[in-house]
Amino acid sequence: MNYQRKEFRxxxxLCEELEDAEYVLEKLKKGEEFSELATQLSECDSASKGGELGRFYAGQMVAEFEKALDGLEIQEISGPVRSKFGYHIIQKLAL
Incomplete structure (x- = not known):
């Protein structure tokens, strides 16, 4: 059996409040750079890397995050996704 775990990048x-996540999303829709907004506004340690989470496997992130990510195309950006950590704006990247 050739079983491979699903991999993501x-x-x-990450924003604490929905209003902040919606503000970020509006800035992205106006063409602002994702990595710059992540560095300036994200409340996650990944902010220093432009929000980059690197490669990870299915089951390593909270379910809400992973479900939203799985439904995105490469480079597509999600709307606010709520988890126990706050509200995420997620961009799927090529592996």
Whole structure:
């Protein structure tokens, strides 16, 4: 049996409040750079890397995050995704 775990690569911007996540999303829609907004506004340690989370496997992230990510195309950005950590704006990246 050839079983391979699903692998992802993504970056995100984490906000404590929904209003902040919606603000970030509006800035992205106006063409602002994801990595710059992540560095300036994300409340996650990944902010220093432009929100980059690197490669990870299915089951390593909270379910809400992973479900949203799995539904995205490469380079697509999610709307606010709520988890126990806050609200994520997620961008799926190529492996």
């Amino acid at each position: 993504a970056r995100h911007i």
